Amino acid sequence: MTSRIDNKRCIKMYEQMLTIRHFEEKAIELFEHNLIRGNIHPCIGQEAVSVGVCTPLRRDDYMVNTHRGHGNCIAKGADLKLMMAELFGKSTGYCKGKGGSMHIADFQGGNLGANGIVGGGLPIAVGAGISIQNRETDQVAVCFFGDGATNQGTFHESLNLAALWKLPVIFVCENNLYGLSTPVRESISVVKISDRAMAYGIPGVSLDGNDIIAVYTAMKEAGERARAGEGPTLLDCITYRFYGHFTGDPGKGITYRSKEEMNQWLERCPIKRFRERLIKEKRITEKTEKTMEADVKASIEAAVKFAKESPLPLPEEALQDLFH
Amino acid sequence: MPEITFVESLRMTLKEEMERDPSLMLIGEDIGRYGGIFGVTKGLLEEFGPHRVRSTPISESAIIGSALGAAMTGIRTVAELMYIDFTPVAMDQIVNQTAKMSYMSGGKAKVPMVIRTQEGGGRGNAAQHSQCLEALFLHIPGLKIVMPSNPYDARGLLKTAIRDDNPVMFIEHKLLYATKGSIPDGEYLIPFGQADIKRKGKDVTIVAISYMVTVALKAAARLAEEGIEAEVIDLRTLVPLDFDAILQSVRNTNRVVIVHEGCRTGGIGAEIAAQIQEEAFDYLDAPVARVGALNVPIPYSEPLENAVIPDEDDIVRAAKKVLYRG
Ligand SMILES: Cc1ncc(C[n+]2csc(CCOP(=O)(O)OP(=O)(O)O)c2C)c(N)n1
Ligand SMILES: [Mg+2]
Numbered sequence: 001m002t003s004r005i006d007n008k009r010c011i012k013m014y015e016q017m018l019t020i021r022h023f024e025e026k027a028i029e030l031f032e033h034n035l036i037r038g039n040i041h042p043c044i045g046q047e048a049v050s051v052g053v054c055t056p057l058r059r060d061d062y063m064v065n066t067h068r069g070h071g072n073c074i075a076k077g078a079d080l081k082l083m084m085a086e087l088f089g090k091s092t093g094y095c096k097g098k099g100g101s102m103h104i105a106d107f108q109g110g111n112l113g114a115n116g117i118v119g120g121g122l123p124i125a126v127g128a129g130i131s132i133q134n135r136e137t138d139q140v141a142v143c144f145f146g147d148g149a150t151n152q153g154t155f156h157e158s159l160n161l162a163a164l165w166k167l168p169v170i171f172v173c174e175n176n177l178y179g180l181s182t183p184v185r186e187s188i189s190v191v192k193i194s195d196r197a198m199a200y201g202i203p204g205v206s207l208d209g210n211d212i213i214a215v216y217t218a219m220k221e222a223g224e225r226a227r228a229g230e231g232p233t234l235l236d237c238i239t240y241r242f243y244g245h246f247t248g249d250p251g252k253g254i255t256y257r258s259k260e261e262m263n264q265w266l267e268r269c270p271i272k273r274f275r276e277r278l279i280k281e282k283r284i285t286e287k288t289e290k291t292m293e294a295d296v297k298a299s300i301e302a303a304v305k306f307a308k309e310s311p312l313p314l315p316e317e318a319l320q321d322l323f324h
Numbered sequence: 325m326p327e328i329t330f331v332e333s334l335r336m337t338l339k340e341e342m343e344r345d346p347s348l349m350l351i352g353e354d355i356g357r358y359g360g361i362f363g364v365t366k367g368l369l370e371e372f373g374p375h376r377v378r379s380t381p382i383s384e385s386a387i388i389g390s391a392l393g394a395a396m397t398g399i400r401t402v403a404e405l406m407y408i409d410f411t412p413v414a415m416d417q418i419v420n421q422t423a424k425m426s427y428m429s430g431g432k433a434k435v436p437m438v439i440r441t442q443e444g445g446g447r448g449n450a451a452q453h454s455q456c457l458e459a460l461f462l463h464i465p466g467l468k469i470v471m472p473s474n475p476y477d478a479r480g481l482l483k484t485a486i487r488d489d490n491p492v493m494f495i496e497h498k499l500l501y502a503t504k505g506s507i508p509d510g511e512y513l514i515p516f517g518q519a520d521i522k523r524k525g526k527d528v529t530i531v532a533i534s535y536m537v538t539v540a541l542k543a544a545a546r547l548a549e550e551g552i553e554a555e556v557i558d559l560r561t562l563v564p565l566d567f568d569a570i571l572q573s574v575r576n577t578n579r580v581v582i583v584h585e586g587c588r589t590g591g592i593g594a595e596i597a598a599q600i601q602e603e604a605f606d607y608l609d610a611p612v613a614r615v616g617a618l619n620v621p622i623p624y625s626e627p628l629e630n631a632v633i634p635d636e637d638d639i640v641r642a643a644k645k646v647l648y649r650g
Contacts (some may be wrong), residue, residue, distance in 0.1 A: 037448030037626060089448075089625030099626030100450040114650035116452030117413065118382050151381035152413070179382050181358035246362075256358055315631035322620050 005216070010283055011292075013055055017047040017271050018296045021069040023080065024243070024319045026300050027070065027087060027101075031247050035308075037067075040101050043071040045210075045242035048270035049174050050075040052173060052215025053142060053235075056223050062110045062132075062141040068174070068241070069114035072144050075324045077109045080303035090310035097313045098321065108200050109290040118179070119152030121145060122171070126158045129167030130234075140168045140226040148179020150193055157233065163200040168226035170219065171234045175209065178243045181256040193236040209237030210270040240265040327504040330496070334364045334440075337482045338402065340511075342372050345400055348486065351378040351391055352404030352440075361406060362501050381533060387561065388417035388439065392491075395445050397435035402486060407441035408457045408562050422491045423466030438485045442496040444535055444585060445622045445633050454622035454629075456586035458533070461493050462562055462595060467518060468492040469562040469614070473537035474504035477560055480514030488516070492497035497535040497585075507619050517564035521573075525553035528643050529573040531596060532583040533559050536634070543639035554643060562592060569597065571604055578609040579646040583639055588616035610646040 005013075015123045024042045031040050038088060043050065046068070054063070054075035062077045073083060078094070083135055086093030088105055094104050105113030115121040125143030145242060162169045177184050190196060197204020203225075207214050213280045215237055222233035242265065242287050244253035252262070284292075328336070343346045349366060356379030358368030369377040380387055384405060391403035405411055411418060416438070425433045445454035461467050470485055470492055472478040478496070485492040522537060523544050532540040537558045544554040555573050559566065574580055580600060582593035593614035600612050618632045645648040 038450060038453075038624060086624075089628075091625075095624075097625030097628060098451075098623040100448065100451065102450055116450065117410065119413075120452075148382040151383045152381070153385055159385070179363070181354045182379065182381065186379075199616060312627050313625050315627055318620060318623055318631040319630045 005213070007283055009055065012276060013051050013216070014274055014278060014284065016051045016075055016320070017212070017274065018293060019080070019270060019299070020050060020074050022068060022296055022300050023074060025311065026244065026304065028247060030087070030304070036101070038100055038245045039248055041068040041246045042243040043068045043241065044069070045269065046147065046174055046176060046239045047071055047170070048212035048215055048274070049209045049237040049239055052212045053144075053219045054174050054214055056220045057110075057142060058139070060110055060123070061139050062128040064121040064128065064141065064143045065104075065114040066121060066144050066146060066149070066174070067116055067118070068146065069104065069144070070101070073104050073106065073111055073114070075230060078104070078106050078111065081301055081306040082106070084303035084307040085310050088310070090307055091313040091317065092306070092310040098316065101245055113244050119145065119149040119154040122149070122154045122158035123167050125171075126162050126167060126277065129169040130165070138227050140170060140223055142170045142172055143165070144172050144174055146179060147173060147175040147177065147184050147193060148182065148187065150196065151187055159200040159202065159232070161195070162232040163202045166229060166231035169232045170222045170226055172219075172248055173234070174238045175236050175238045177238070178241075178245070178253070178256070179219050179268065180245050181253075183256070188321070194234055195218055197234040202234060204234035204236065206236040206238060206303070209239035210268050210273060212270060212274050215269060220257045223239050236304040240264060240268070325507055325509050325577065328475055329502055330475045330478055330500045331364055331502070331505050332639055333370070333479045333507060334482060335366060337479045338365065339368060339371070340510040341483060342368070342376065342456035344534045348393060348400045348402070349376050349378065350402050350404065351380060352523070353380055353382055353387070353406055355379050355404055360404065362498075365404070368545070384413040385417050387391055388414040389421060391437050392417065392422045392425065392435060393437075395435045396512065397432050400442055400486065402438045402564040405439060405441040407453050407636050409440060409452050409455050411457060418461075418467075419464050423464045426490065427466060430630055433490050435491050436489045438492045438494050439505075440494045440496070442498050444499055444630060446499050448457070448624060448626065448629065450624040451621035456617070457458070457582065458493070458495055458562060459586055459591050461593055466491065466643045470494045470516065470560070471534040471562060472496065472560065473500070473534055473558050474506055475503065476512060478514050479507055481516075482561070483511070483513045486517055487513075495534065497518065497549045499535050516561045517566050518560065519566035519569035520558040520560055521555065521569070522558050523554065523556040525577070527553045527577055528555070528579040528581060528646055529577045530554050530556045530581045530583060530639065531559060532556060533592070536583045536585055539634070539636055540639055543636045543643070544583070546636065546640055547643055552643065552647065552649070567603070568601060570600065574600060574609050578607055580608075580641045581613045581615060581639065581646060583615040583634065585633060586616055586617050588614050589619045591616045601632070610648065613642040613646050615642050622648065
């Protein structure tokens, strides 16, 4: 399967996955040193979904994001410096320090923003789909949400509306098997989240979200369908968040997940799996990989430096931006 | 009894009320094994089982609506919404259904139900996890509103809320959870509509709620150093409102500052100030002052959040202003 994707693209995908991983690890470290406030919901372990979904997208395609959204921002082409500055609450950040981790938006890059309200983004993605339809362009809108969000009314209302009007929206569930401490099997009445697509008469597939090629392939097909005016698709990407729910989750979620389960998923690390594949197919070598990793780390350090050196907003800026 | 935290006080109270009333049910997100994200319901699932401690999917409308349906049909219920910022997700069920059920049915429906939730900023949780929305509910007839400021009150007020046959919004503050207080052995209930005078004073009345009571007391201590004796009133409940306590104090001090963390615009201070000018206009020596958040969402960045949320300095300044000092 990988063979059908050209070398350059494969390597770019791998590099983005590494970037996400290292960005999140750095963000957690900075949080622990009180340089980032509030909370972070790390997406470590879910990199294949972010990158597999965003790779077939164009820069002018839309993306609606969630609270666990750093990876999706990066995969959609965000500037690490502006992201990091936002996490530092600096005025050079994507939202001038007003948004923070849960609200990073990059409109030039088609990123319509993350959301602190579970299920809050789905109708917004539908709206972007309407806009595309009315403007008669061939863009698409991708909507990320978690498994937990599929139990909100907005999920059902949005899928119905998008299906009814054949909107170019791809609904991507980052199904990491838990909504906070609640397992999917204790919160969803059907076996697979993709079963829910049936109720709205749209295609739905559940797939291995830690296999980037599987995600990429499904997304490519869903994207082409949407661009051709054939309507929405539901992709249920099964994955795992290694770190736990958020930076306040005791023992990376050990209070509700077994050590055994966590270890099993570490074995299925999407980055490790893709690397093995790329090495086997001789697309990368240990040496090129080392260089790549060093470059990735350097770009993250540069982002941290930029964030640290950026000014904090002035108190009077609090009153700006409420209206245009 | 040794000092306990606000969270422990809530947990102990829920447990006792569940033992007292075998029908009492809890419903909310992650309240089972996880014990709620603030740990309030820790151990209750194990003790009372999954029918009485119902941990739900992420479905705020269904949490509130099903709590209402259960309450109307004989199951006294405490529903938990993790953040008050999520009440808007369930707004139809709160505003159109729960609040109106008794009245619309000509008093036939009884709704013994509490909505426990928490609000407030100060922790960098940004615009959708830091709001103070009590004023939204003050505007809706049919909801009682309780806002405890310390572990002792939390216990006495939660007991009253649970035993009430009407819907009660029980609004906690995230910065209070770790605070400690001593609680006497044995049961006590705090009736609704009874404000607590936290500090006596003759120069200016400071009316506060929830976490702002703590901040107001600090401000009052500072004012005292400058020879200004502030009287600090903790309202404890907004509906019913102990307006008599405010009135009595205003008649003595002739000056009032109302303090809350929610936006000044349309905040509870607006309602109270209006009532004061209606009932005690002739007693006032200065316009009523309101201290509240600036009229913007809560920003993430620390200097911005600090600029938006009211603090001790703001209260001191307002008190001096109504005293025409400084
Ligand atoms: C409306 C709403 N309810 C509850 C929460 C609290 N909360 C934040 S994330 C989360 C879990 C979300 O689960 P899921 O959708 O599976 O996304 P994940 O965190 O697993 O990526 C919860 C309950 C919220 N932010 N918004
Ligand atoms: Mg999840």
